[in-house]
Amino acid sequence: DIQMTQSPSSLSASVGDRVTITCQASQDISNYLNWYQQKPGKAPNLLIYDASNLETGVPSRFSGSGSGTDFTFTISSLQPEDIATYYCQQYDNLPLTFGGGTKVEIK
Amino acid sequence: QVQLQESGPGLVKSSETLSLTCTVSGGSISNYYWSWIRQPAGKGLEWIGRMYTSGSTNYNPSLKSRVTMSVDTSKNQFSLKLSSVTAADTAVYYCARDIRAGTSDYWGQGTLVTVSS
Numbered sequence: 001d002i003q004m005t006q007s008p009s010s011l012s013a014s015v016g017d018r019v020t021i022t023c024q025a026s027q028d029i030s031n032y033l034n035w036y037q038q039k040p041g042k043a044p045n046l047l048i049y050d051a052s053n054l055e056t057g058v059p060s061r062f063s064g065s066g067s068g069t070d071f072t073f074t075i076s077s078l079q080p081e082d083i084a085t086y087y088c089q090q091y092d093n094l095p096l097t098f099g100g101g102t103k104v105e106i107k
Numbered sequence: 108q109v110q111l112q113e114s115g116p117g118l119v120k121s122s123e124t125l126s127l128t129c130t131v132s133g134g135s136i137s138n139y140y141w142s143w144i145r146q147p148a149g150k151g152l153e154w155i156g157r158m159y160t161s162g163s164t165n166y167n168p169s170l171k172s173r174v175t176m177s178v179d180t181s182k183n184q185f186s187l188k189l190s191s192v193t194a195a196d197t198a199v200y201y202c203a204r205d206i207r208a209g210t211s212d213y214w215g216q217g218t219l220v221t222v223s224s
Contacts, residue, residue: 001168032209034209034210036152038108042216043201043203043214043215043216043217044144044152044201044214045214046210046211046212049210055212066147068112087151087152089152089209090191091208091209094167095154095156095165095167095168095169096142096154096156096209097154097195098151098152099151100151101151101152
């Protein structure tokens with residue numbers, strides 16, 4: 001299985017801050033990476049697919065980059081409604097695997 | 108707007124079989140992959156497997172010996188069976204539609220299944 005390692009596991013930032021989350025794959029996955037947002041008690045919501053493509057309807061303050069084994073997810077200006085846990089997920093190989101998640105809180 | 112709804116018993120006895128159904132509304136079930144993902148309380152997401160509407164399946168090797176997925180296109184439903192459950196199978200179970208292989212764009216709200224001894 002491909003292991004996905006996210007960091008940090010949690011972070012606290014102020015409204016308006018730039019927030020960056022990293023995700024490292026245990027082997028080359030090209031750009032076969034998604035980012036999901038999960039709010040408490042809710043199902044995950046697709047934000048970014050193919051490492052850098054913004055899903056329709058997702059605010060442009062969210063972005064993703066990277067390829068191969070190293071990926072980055074960025075919130076350019078943190079908003080109160082962005083409080084959630086964010087997961088990366090690879091779909092290069094089966095089984096599909098997720099990172100451990102990054103919990104984002106407001107300082 | 109596509110909507111998914113999981114249904115099934117919220118409590119299953121240890122060693123028995125967990126059975127869940129996902130009903131799809133607002134769109135056809137045909138020509139998509141349909142996935143099951145689970146999440147133990149306070150933990151991360153685990154992919155259980157997926158099924159294409161042709162009937163082909165892919166299961167997580169860690170669960171493969173216990174998982175069966177099926178689809179009923181006439182009812183716009185797909186199902187999950189997980190046999191010989193233990194407390195480790197207690198989780199919120201989500202069904203999801205894959206807009207393309209590996210990428211889930213629509214999810215059900217999730218259903219909590221607790222395995223009791």
